Amino acid sequence: MTKLNIGLLYGGKSTEHEVSMRSAESILTVLDKDKYDITLIHISKEGKWLHAPGNERIADLSVDETANKLTVRPSGQLAGLPADVKLDVILPVLHGTFGEDGTVQGLLEIAEIPYVGCNIRSSAVCMDKDMTKRLLKLEGIGVAEGILFKHHEKDDVDFAEVKQKLGLPMFVKPVNQGSSVGVSKVTDEDSFSEALALAFKYDTKVIVESALEGREVEVSVLGNSNPFVSVPGEIIPDDGFYSYESKYTDENGAALEIPAKVDEETVKNLQDVALKTFETLDCEGMARVDMFLCVDGSIYVNEVNTFPGFTSISMYPKLLEVSGVGYRELVDRLITLAVERHELEAGLTTDFT
Incomplete structure (x- = not known):
């Protein structure tokens, strides 16, 4: 079996740099080395792309003087990698600006390298809370004023x-x-x-x-043309607000109820809203849809994350695991989805004569 060479891209010029590194550590542990060769690429906080030999651990390569500096070339992979390394897919484990917002996706499109997750357009729109809510309103999906x-x-x-x-x-x-x-x-x-x-x-x-008076509920969506929707999960913050600390650094900062304790009709309603949101915003590959469930049963979308956290306590993989898609299978499916989309788009003509 021919192995795929997976570029694991992590770090980033973002306030979520450290979260990205934790997510990448989790993903690295489940990538099957019998199926994949793995190339680790660190983006420093200054925006430098760096590669060092080896694939055993996620490291801050900005302090490694032996790390090779990389550049993105149009239709030419990444300059600076060893000559025998050709990346088949990049997994951009990047959260927030300069990673989840369409910027890196644009670079990878120029380099013609398949990548996991949403395309440029949906990545940019979902990162912008104002634009997200304008589009959802047009489709009759509830959002906060x-x-x-x-x-x-x-x-x-x-x-x-x-x-x-x-x-x-x-x-x-x-x-x-x-x-x-x-x-x-x-x-x-x-x-x-x-x-x-x-x-x-x-x-x-x-x-x-x-502020909306309601329960904080999240749903994971996985797929391209025929997405799979997870069971909903509820977040119960200890201090009434799901802060950065609650998400990543304080294991007691919030209780996670997976699946959420709601009736079957409400489960379906939440899944329907999540799927409609995913499709309205033209998402592909993956997204986590965060919602408020109010006492009267009404549902409001809070935000959409196109590359949600993949740490050991992150909701996106936890929701899918309870729904029957284990962590390793999830990563495999995301890689397959990336290749399928790239092959579909590669078949489009760019010549009009």
Whole structure:
């Protein structure tokens, strides 16, 4: 059997650099070395692409003076890799900006290397909370009421006006960030000013949203043209807010109920909304759809993650495992989906004469 050479891309110029490295460590442990040759590529916090020989552990190669610097070439793989290394698929284990937002996907399209996950378009749209919600609204999918502010407007934001429209509490979020980075729960004017300043540290666009009274439920979606939808899982944060610490560093920061304790009709409704969201945003390969389930049964989409966390306590693989897709099988299927999409798109004509 001919092995596929898998490029495991991790790190990134992002606030989620460390989370990416944890995810990559988990994936590396399940990649079947009888099926795959593995090439490890580290993107430093400064944005340098680095490769060092060996595939046994995820490391910060920015401190390794022997690591080869890599560059992306149009239709030419990655310059700087050994001559005998040809990457068949790249697994971009990158979260947040400069990785999950379509930027790396664009580079890999130029290099003509198949990659796991959503395409450029859906990656970019799903990273932008404002654009995501505009599109979902057009399809009649529920989202929280929100107000968008751009950088040049930050000194003119009127708390009283925002409070009148959205009520209290409310959430202030950078538009293009993940993992709750820069997100704050606001209960008064002082905390609003602090939250706005924090959010604008991470992005030039900030969205302020009304708080929804409901249960936090997530659903994993896997596939291209015929996606598989997992059972829903519920997150019960210890402090009422699923923060960065709750997700990645505090094992007691939130309780995970998988599957969520809801009736069969609600399970189907949540799965239907997740699938419709996935298809509306033109997702492929994978995505995790985060929702609020309200007391009256109404469902609101909070956000869509096109490369959700793959750490040992991450919801995306946990939900699929309970749904019958184990971790190793999940990674195998994602690689297969990447190859299938690339072959389909490679068959399209680019000549019009």
